Amino acid sequence: GAVVSQHPSWVICKSGTSVKIECRSLDFQATTMFWYRQFPKQSLMLMATSNEGSKATYEQGVEKDKFLINHASLTLSTLTVTSAHPEDSSFYICSATGTSGRIYGEQFFGPGTRLTVL
Amino acid sequence: GNSVTQMEGPVTLSEEAFLTINCTYTATGYPSLFWYVQYPGEGLQLLLKATKADDKGSNKGFEATYRKETTSFHLEKGSVQVSDSAVYFCALVKHNNNDMRFGAGTRLTVKP
Numbered sequence: 001g002a003v004v005s006q007h008p009s010w011v012i013c014k015s016g017t018s019v020k021i022e023c024r025s026l027d028f029q030a031t032t033m034f035w036y037r038q039f040p041k042q043s044l045m046l047m048a049t050s051n052e053g054s055k056a057t058y059e060q061g062v063e064k065d066k067f068l069i070n071h072a073s074l075t076l077s078t079l080t081v082t083s084a085h086p087e088d089s090s091f092y093i094c095s096a097t098g099t100s101g102r103i104y105g106e107q108f109f110g111p112g113t114r115l116t117v118l
Numbered sequence: 119g120n121s122v123t124q125m126e127g128p129v130t131l132s133e134e135a136f137l138t139i140n141c142t143y144t145a146t147g148y149p150s151l152f153w154y155v156q157y158p159g160e161g162l163q164l165l166l167k168a169t170k171a172d173d174k175g176s177n178k179g180f181e182a183t184y185r186k187e188t189t190s191f192h193l194e195k196g197s198v199q200v201s202d203s204a205v206y207f208c209a210l211v212k213h214n215n216n217d218m219r220f221g222a223g224t225r226l227t228v229k230p
């Protein structure tokens with residue numbers, strides 16, 4: 001149990017276009033989902049936290065108008081990178097946590113999405 | 119604030135060598151502690167965890183003990199394999215708080 005999927009696993013797009021990344025919890029209800037960004041050979045940096053049905057809370061320095069997060073259901077959150085530029089190229093990882101049958105605060109991670117902006 | 123400091127890599131070992139990756143934390147209260155592993159091109163996989171002092175997490179031959187007195191959660195394995203080559207992240211999360219903090223990651227390469 002506790003499987004989180006991401007789609008797509010990789011995407012290449014042209015500069016100026018928008019890209020949507022989906023994060024799904026497959027076998028549990030994810031009351032909270034997290035979006036991380038990972039640059040090559042670096043650690044994960046939290047971008048935002050989203051609770052189902054609420055607006056996402058963004059970390060300092062993350063542009064909320066550029067990285068649109070929607071968490072409309074208990075099993076799906078989406079991250080849309082708007083008007084992507086080459087500096088947005090990165091590995092984006094989502095995670096999810098629920099409130100039943102698990103140690104509180106444990107996050108289950110998706111496999112990541114590699115975004116390359118040309 | 120809460121933070122995790124882990125041994126910088128990269129670490130290169132020969133197969134069957136002993137592994138230690140140090141991790142220390144700073145947190146108020148009693149956080150839960152985790153080790154995650156990331157294989158090339160993949161997301162994070164939970165390796166082991168411990169939720170209270172003196173707990174020992176173990177999985178796939180890896181172990182880590184929650185040491186409150188030294189605020190540490192060092193990862194150890196008695197005999198590493200080539201397949202253990204990956205990046206290892208130490209992390210903490212406080213109870214009643216979803217805010218997870220990661221260490222910088224330690225890249226391990228095991229050579230045959």
